[in-house]
Amino acid sequence: MIRKVIPHAEYAHIGGSGTWCDDFPENIGFEGVKILDTDMEFETPFGTTVAMKLFEISADVTADHKPHVVLDMPFHGWFGLSPYLDTPSERAFWVLKEAGVKWIIADGSGGGINPLLDPGDVIIPDDLIDQTKRVSYISKFTDKIVRMRDIVCPDLAAILYNEALKEYPRVFGRGTYAVDEAPRFETKAEIQRLYDQHCDICGHTMMPEAALARAIGACYAAIYLVSNTAEGINPDWKRPIFDLYAECADKFGRIVLRTLAAIDPSKKECRCKDYLMEVPGRVQERMNAK
Numbered sequence: 260m261i262r263k264v265i266p267h268a269e270y271a272h273i274g275g276s277g278t279w280c281d282d283f284p285e286n287i288g289f290e291g292v293k294i295l296d297t298d299m300e301f302e303t304p305f306g307t308t309v310a311m312k313l314f315e316i317s318a319d320v321t322a323d324h325k326p327h328v329v330l331d332m333p334f335h336g337w338f339g340l341s342p343y344l345d346t347p348s349e350r351a352f353w354v355l356k357e358a359g360v361k362w363i364i365a366d367g368s369g370g371g372i373n374p375l376l377d378p379g380d381v382i383i384p385d386d387l388i389d390q391t392k393r394v395s396y397i398s399k400f401t402d403k404i405v406r407m408r409d410i411v412c413p414d415l416a417a418i419l420y421n422e423a424l425k426e427y428p429r430v431f432g433r434g435t436y437a438v439d440e441a442p443r444f445e446t447k448a449e450i451q452r453l454y455d456q457h458c459d460i461c462g463h464t465m466m467p468e469a470a471l472a473r474a475i476g477a478c479y480a481a482i483y484l485v486s487n488t489a490e491g492i493n494p495d496w497k498r499p500i501f502d503l504y505a506e507c508a509d510k511f512g513r514i515v516l517r518t519l520a521a522i523d524p525s526k527k528e529c530r531c532k533d534y535l536m537e538v539p540g541r542v543q544e545r546m547n548a549k
């Protein structure tokens with residue numbers, strides 16, 4: 260249902276294949292969540308969003324003893340929308356910007372390029388290479404220059420890593436994510452090239468999310484299940500990826516909620532916001548004159 264007013268929220272969860280097989284956040288075994296609203300669609304300059312939820316993590320379980328209000332969207336805000344033709348990420352981030360979101364956790368899955376990664380492992384990348392050819396709408400979100408230094412917030416990534424270790428024996432706390440164009444997977448030759456470029460995992464969603472998060476001044480980190488081996492590097496995978504999604508949904512849901520609860524804004528040490536560069540006035544005037 261279309262909502263006229265975007266609620267205020269400082270936290271957001273961008274759901275993906277890590278959590279899509281369960282009813283997040285109600286049904287994953289985490290005490291302290293209260294649903295505030297559901298089925299919230301919003302009109303944006305890019306079109307109507309998917310239906311989002313709004314929930315609150317109780318002050319009883321948060322690190323700063325304050326309630327954390329979280330905007331939550333399923334499957335990267337893509338449902339029924341083409342990530343290239345319909346700009347669903349831009350629709351979603353428009354709402355996050357208007358809501359005042361400062362902290363974003365995303366989840367997903369990807370193909371393991373690094374030979375050390377097995378299906379069922381978990382990785383929290385610290386960098387990315389964007390291989391997509393999509394149009395960039397970053398300038399619709401900020402008039403500042405977006406640096407991509409430490410594009411994954413080290414504060415959030417550290418919390419995610421600690422929480423992931425409570426659910427998984429093998430968690431990798433850094434790595435490079437190659438962003439390819441959905442919905443197809445990569446060829447063997449494409450994966451060999453990504454391997455040569457030191458990419459560890461490939462997937463479809465980390466961009467434009469990471470750049471848009473920076474553009475709206477929010478910290479962003481994402482956690483991925485290795486759902487399969489990338490083509491040609493490791494032996495072909497044996498188990499259907501959807502079986503792994505069904506198994507990981509509760510665990511990923513708890514990791515996400517515990518991470519959102521563990522964020523304490525007063526303990527923030529990252530410099531994410533410093534990497535948005537102001538354009539000097541004279542340059543801005545010349546840009547505006549064109």
Ligand SMILES: [Zn+2]
Pocket residue numbers: 412413414415477478479529530531532
């Ligand atoms: Zn940060």
